[in-house]
Amino acid sequence: MSRYAITVTSQGRSDTQAIIGYDPPLRTFFLQAFPDEAGEDLALWLGTSDRQYETIDALHMAALSRGYSFMPLPADVATQLNADRADEAERPPHDGPLAAFLRYLQSK
Template sequence: MSRYELKPRPGNGVIKAVIGWDRPLQSFFAQVFTPTEDEPDEGEATIWLGTEPGELPTPEAAIRVVEAYADIPETLAASLAADRHATIGMVDGVHQTRAKLSLFGTRS
């Protein structure tokens, strides 16, 4: 799994945006955090995509989710693609397989 924290754009109420690759789900993920009264510095993920198998299949799909809220480094899509490429051939362990069966009713 990879995870990149992105610098939020000013003026949109966002305190953090995160993007990355989740190998067990075979999906990129994107999160946008806004402050809450209880956690003004950490906030909560008010946008969170990539929690279902294959939901965000490309780096560009994940970037589109966060690009309105955060600055996107020029190299981010290539870094995300490299993260995915580095996991080719990896298989789920016993616990990941059981979790997928429980959550999604599938092994893949």
């Protein structure tokens, strides 16, 4: 799983330690931003389901629909995210008991 610190903005606020990355087992990009005071909950956490956001643009559109933005991404982060996804493209999908269990949970 890749993880890169970026800035996410929302209604005049900024989270300069937000995390964007690619999750190979779920085959999705993800975004985490705006932790609460205790640092345990997040106001924004996208990309928790299998193939939920297969492109950075899809992730960005989902963030925008919730009032958050992370564009423009730093060029080095965008390049590395796409490389992370490409590196995993050759990997066969996870299809063991854990994958079946996750699909079961997501169907609920």
